[in-house]
Amino acid sequence: MLRAKQKRNKDWEKGTEYIYVNGCSNTEGTDLSLPNDYDAYPFVLADLLGSNVISSASCGSSNYRICRSTIDFLCDIDVLPEIVIIQWTGTDRFETPHNFDMIENDNNYEGWKQHLPYGSVQTNRNFINIHFRGFYRSNFYSTEDQMKKNWEGMDPEIETKRETAWATQMLSLDAYIKSLGIKKVIHFPFTKVWTYDTNPVLQAAFDTIDCPMEQKDSGMRWPLRDNGYKPCGDIIPGLNERDGHYMADAHYQIALWLYNYIKYGTTIKINLSDEYIQEDGMELNHYALGR
Amino acid sequence: MSRAKKVLSKDWDNSTGYIYVNGCSHTAGTQLALPNVYDGYPFVLGELLGLNTVSSASASSSNQRIYRSTIDFFSDAKTIPEIAVIQWTGIDRFETPNNLEALQSSFHISKASNYVDMHHEGWYQHLPASVFDKRRDRLNIPFRKFYREAIYPDYFKYGRDISKVRNKLESANAAQILGLDAYLKSLGVRVIHLIWEGFSKDEENSTLQNMLNTVEIPMDDPYEALASVIHTHGYQVCKEISEKNQIPDNHYMADAHHQIATWLYAYIQYGTKIKLSEEYVDERDPIGKMGSLRSLDEIHHYDLGK
Numbered sequence: 292m293l294r295a296k297q298k299r300n301k302d303w304e305k306g307t308e309y310i311y312v313n314g315c316s317n318t319e320g321t322d323l324s325l326p327n328d329y330d331a332y333p334f335v336l337a338d339l340l341g342s343n344v345i346s347s348a349s350c351g352s353s354n355y356r357i358c359r360s361t362i363d364f365l366c367d368i369d370v371l372p373e374i375v376i377i378q379w380t381g382t383d384r385f386e387t388p389h390n391f392d393m394i395e396n397d398n399n400y401e402g403w404k405q406h407l408p409y410g411s412v413q414t415n416r417n418f419i420n421i422h423f424r425g426f427y428r429s430n431f432y433s434t435e436d437q438m439k440k441n442w443e444g445m446d447p448e449i450e451t452k453r454e455t456a457w458a459t460q461m462l463s464l465d466a467y468i469k470s471l472g473i474k475k476v477i478h479f480p481f482t483k484v485w486t487y488d489t490n491p492v493l494q495a496a497f498d499t500i501d502c503p504m505e506q507k508d509s510g511m512r513w514p515l516r517d518n519g520y521k522p523c524g525d526i527i528p529g530l531n532e533r534d535g536h537y538m539a540d541a542h543y544q545i546a547l548w549l550y551n552y553i554k555y556g557t558t559i560k561i562n563l564s565d566e567y568i569q570e571d572g573m574e575l576n577h578y579a580l581g582r
Numbered sequence: 583m584s585r586a587k588k589v590l591s592k593d594w595d596n597s598t599g600y601i602y603v604n605g606c607s608h609t610a611g612t613q614l615a616l617p618n619v620y621d622g623y624p625f626v627l628g629e630l631l632g633l634n635t636v637s638s639a640s641a642s643s644s645n646q647r648i649y650r651s652t653i654d655f656f657s658d659a660k661t662i663p664e665i666a667v668i669q670w671t672g673i674d675r676f677e678t679p680n681n682l683e684a685l686q687s688s689f690h691i692s693k694a695s696n697y698v699d700m701h702h703e704g705w706y707q708h709l710p711a712s713v714f715d716k717r718r719d720r721l722n723i724p725f726r727k728f729y730r731e732a733i734y735p736d737y738f739k740y741g742r743d744i745s746k747v748r749n750k751l752e753s754a755n756a757a758q759i760l761g762l763d764a765y766l767k768s769l770g771v772r773v774i775h776l777i778w779e780g781f782s783k784d785e786e787n788s789t790l791q792n793m794l795n796t797v798e799i800p801m802d803d804p805y806e807a808l809a810s811v812i813h814t815h816g817y818q819v820c821k822e823i824s825e826k827n828q829i830p831d832n833h834y835m836a837d838a839h840h841q842i843a844t845w846l847y848a849y850i851q852y853g854t855k856i857k858l859s860e861e862y863v864d865e866r867d868p869i870g871k872m873g874s875l876r877s878l879d880e881i882h883h884y885d886l887g888k
Contacts, residue, residue, distance in 0.1 A: 355754075362760055363757060366760075367789070402747075455654060459657075
């Protein structure tokens, strides 16, 4: 059966320790933002730790895929990793199974279609998604205002549900990995967590898991912005929009932060100003709402 | 925030512990098949064990809801139950969040709740292969059309052979079971899993094999569907026509629920596993293993109008 794709470090040393990483495009990197795959933070971190790495991160992943494919991976291996790092992605995403007779083959997802209801890139990716987005948006988010509200985290009803579902994924995946005897499991979201202050399931999850962020609801993106890293502004061929993913310099920074956290327990700090928050919201509106 | 609905034992006794149960309609019961909710196996089992019962089971639940709402419940529970019984449902089902405001404006109706099932904590449960789903509400009609055309273009073939997607869905369900099992065990709870529709004997599916070797399933044959086992022991489903859906109810009734409770009690107390009846001559329609899809005639009759 189809397994999650695995990318290993170039100089893989058989029989030695390794770290396992899963996540979305923010961990895998995109062609434009990260032309050399091995500049991605999992590989840099492995170099720093003197370890090997296996990454199942894949662009467009939903948290459902990240959770499922991590368990799949751990069920199928002889040697367990020393450390597992899970980068969680947008909570609006979900997956449904492919029927290859009908749908163009997308080998990155082990036969599952990743739905990104708000992802601006996905509109052009294939026909199934165009139909689905039309359906999803018209039935669940029938107006542009409602979509904006969701993007900005202003719809507590929807955000609370999604983030609760994600919190349950974090809790169970964490328990499963630890039940195998893997002691170090690090989780971090890439984008801001919207309902942390009011969501007891999310608070229970962050009380249980090992998250390197000093401010739990910040996500990795905001410390990057706070430290001056810029996402790739190149235009994606065939699409009239920017890539928007962080580049090699930011990946090296993430690797260094994670290294310091693993070695010395130094948390990843954030010092956000209102200006950053405002800018972030505007960027989301501008680049992510095209139909 | 919206928590999973809970049904508690009628005569809750503060001096004893409780069992926690989650699942779909086969655990919650339906109004036609189980007019008295306390005839449901969770409550009968609670009585047999001398424990209280908390059930978050809900008709039409997807496995995603069962998984989510169970962890949601435990993250909020002040006391931990002695035992958790998780009944897993049809592997094709999944959920997406409801937006009541959008549904209301989309359908130009004054009360979105007319079309939204409020039992699912604000999540819409999608049942792509269910004969019931089409008539449940208007929201589901465009979705089913989309889903079937894009993913299961040949519905009859899907009913007979979903091998193209079945191994993926079973693998995903196995991952859910492993994750939930590990979480509940990390809290010190004994967890028993009931698999309503069974699994393929797919020895190459390492996630499935790993799950079957790790978790506690009270069946003699862990691949076997609990629905089939009940059937082989002679229990019949309710054939009354649902007023709302105009189709037979097709859920097991109080006699079968009492039997399930007795089986579970014997398993918990003595380790006795649940077996197919030895007297039964296997007449099962392969479609029957897919739960709601009872026969091609039924599908033709109740489900194909677009």
